[in-house]
Amino acid sequence: MLKPQEAFQILQEIPVPRQKVHLPLIHCLGGILMEDLLADRDFPPFDRVMMDGIAIGNIHIKEWALEGIAFAGETQKSLSNPNGAWEIMTGSPLPKNCVAVLKIEDLDFFEKEGKKWVSSKNDTIEKGSFIHTQGSDIQQGQIILKKGTRLKANHIAIAASVGYSKLWVEKLGEIHVFSTGDELVSIEETPLDHQIRSSNSIMMQSALQHVGITSKHHHLPDDPTIILQSLKTSLSTVDILLLSGGVSAGKKDYTPGILKDLGFEAKFHKIAQKPGKPLWVGNREDGKVIFAFPGNPISTLVCFSIYFLSWIQDKKTPFPQVKIEGLQAPLANLDHWIPIQWTREHQAKVLQHNGSGDLVHWQHADALAWQKANDPNDELTYFPL
Ligand SMILES: Nc1nc2c(c(=O)[nH]1)N[C@H]1C(S)=C(S)[C@@H](COP(=O)(O)OP(=O)(O)OC[C@H]3O[C@@H](n4cnc5c(N)ncnc54)[C@H](O)[C@@H]3O)O[C@H]1N2
Numbered sequence: 001m002l003k004p005q006e007a008f009q010i011l012q013e014i015p016v017p018r019q020k021v022h023l024p025l026i027h028c029l030g031g032i033l034m035e036d037l038l039a040d041r042d043f044p045p046f047d048r049v050m051m052d053g054i055a056i057g058n059i060h061i062k063e064w065a066l067e068g069i070a071f072a073g074e075t076q077k078s079l080s081n082p083n084g085a086w087e088i089m090t091g092s093p094l095p096k097n098c099v100a101v102l103k104i105e106d107l108d109f110f111e112k113e114g115k116k117w118v119s120s121k122n123d124t125i126e127k128g129s130f131i132h133t134q135g136s137d138i139q140q141g142q143i144i145l146k147k148g149t150r151l152k153a154n155h156i157a158i159a160a161s162v163g164y165s166k167l168w169v170e171k172l173g174e175i176h177v178f179s180t181g182d183e184l185v186s187i188e189e190t191p192l193d194h195q196i197r198s199s200n201s202i203m204m205q206s207a208l209q210h211v212g213i214t215s216k217h218h219h220l221p222d223d224p225t226i227i228l229q230s231l232k233t234s235l236s237t238v239d240i241l242l243l244s245g246g247v248s249a250g251k252k253d254y255t256p257g258i259l260k261d262l263g264f265e266a267k268f269h270k271i272a273q274k275p276g277k278p279l280w281v282g283n284r285e286d287g288k289v290i291f292a293f294p295g296n297p298i299s300t301l302v303c304f305s306i307y308f309l310s311w312i313q314d315k316k317t318p319f320p321q322v323k324i325e326g327l328q329a330p331l332a333n334l335d336h337w338i339p340i341q342w343t344r345e346h347q348a349k350v351l352q353h354n355g356s357g358d359l360v361h362w363q364h365a366d367a368l369a370w371q372k373a374n375d376p377n378d379e380l381t382y383f384p385l
């Protein structure tokens, strides 16, 4: 049977179907930037005051006569007396003729002959202190964000600061998420004794939303005709389908057969791992891709997090390592994904649980540790959840 490492390699060869779109900035998270963004001005665009306090022109004296107050949002002021000072607020342009900023905590304000003065409590004052110099971050015309950047929230802030309200990005389109199984009822319903509430789809949809992907959910009964028709309809509009349930060896586990009938080639079905052994992944000549996750809630969670999210984010193994307390002996033929909780820096402990149907004991899991078959090591690579 295929090992997880081999499954990761196969996934790398399946192209992620992305669309080229011009989107409002608020929807660009997770997309890949298709153009270089240039700084439209120097950053910062003026000598920016970094602390609330005063700006001075002479650093060799200890007392300065105050000339006025400069707030952020006001035009640049100018110091007329070389031994004077301006009261200034963080974010305001440094007044002309000033060479240093002193913060308010280090100052005493007082009056002399009816005029306002200020003195420093510090012995030394450095030229340039608390001044964020114009163009020190980047100069006008330089590339501020490179084509190919996978956009995170910090990149969105940069795009906004150079005036892009829309960006050209390559992004995953909407994904359709299917739950399958006659035993499942919706969250709002009260299940009968033999029924359970569906939880896999909302888990995947929430995680998709977190990485900036929109999704729709459909539920499918264990009826091959309905499953086939519903998947066909979805495939006419979307590139990626995520299914849960119906992929193991049960008499109503129709999914793999139906996917074959829809023209999909199984890239793999079954990985030598626990949980999540019956994972099915395949694609079609038109570039559409389907991940069919084993229905047990933890199996779906593990396979979705480890394989699907890595695939769409081009994440490469190996993952970082952590030392783990409470590890059992490794399994003989299967790699084991083990829920762990951080105990202190670079240390984690194994969480006890009742298998891949047990969502309850996995609530404290911070990460999944990867214990390879027959590997007695207690320092393992992990995948954050
Ligand atoms: N004879 C064998 N039986 C099983 C094997 C096997 O290799 N041989 N594999 C086991 C493993 S491992 C897993 S994992 C499960 C996966 O089975 P399926 O993908 O066919 O999933 P179902 O049978 O439809 O459901 C399994 C379990 O999960 C619950 N479920 C399903 N969907 C949801 C959902 N959306 N939300 C919450 N819970 C869900 C379902 O009610 C079942 O309890 O097969 C083993 N069997």
Ligand code: MOO
Residues within 6 Å of the ligand: 273, 274, 275, 276, 277, 278, 294, 296, 298, 299, 356, 357
């Ligand atoms: O792999 Mo199943 O996920 O053991 O329950």
